Amino acid sequence: MDAAQADMSVTSWRRSSYSNADEGNCVEVADGFPGVVPVRDSKNPGPALVVTADAWRAFVGHVKD
Numbered sequence: 001m002d003a004a005q006a007d008m009s010v011t012s013w014r015r016s017s018y019s020n021a022d023e024g025n026c027v028e029v030a031d032g033f034p035g036v037v038p039v040r041d042s043k044n045p046g047p048a049l050v051v052t053a054d055a056w057r058a059f060v061g062h063v064k065d
Contacts, residue, residue, distance in 0.1 A: 011032075012031070013028040013029065013040065013042075014028060014030075015042060026041075026043075027042070028040050028042050030048070035052065036051065036052055036053060039051060
């Protein structure tokens with residue numbers, strides 16, 4: 001099953017360790033989908049944006065820089 005077919009309501013989501021403790025503005029990602037990374041807004045956990053794993057690595061690399 002790929003991310004487009006998955007029931008995201010039962011997916012385990014994780015936040016960055018850099019997220020603040022008061023449940024503020026956070027991006028959440030889900031693991032376990034080969035080749036893609038589902039991403040969502042923790043305040044509005046509606047539909048996930050699904051990006052390729054390569055695009056996610058590039059994004060994270062730019063944020064770190």
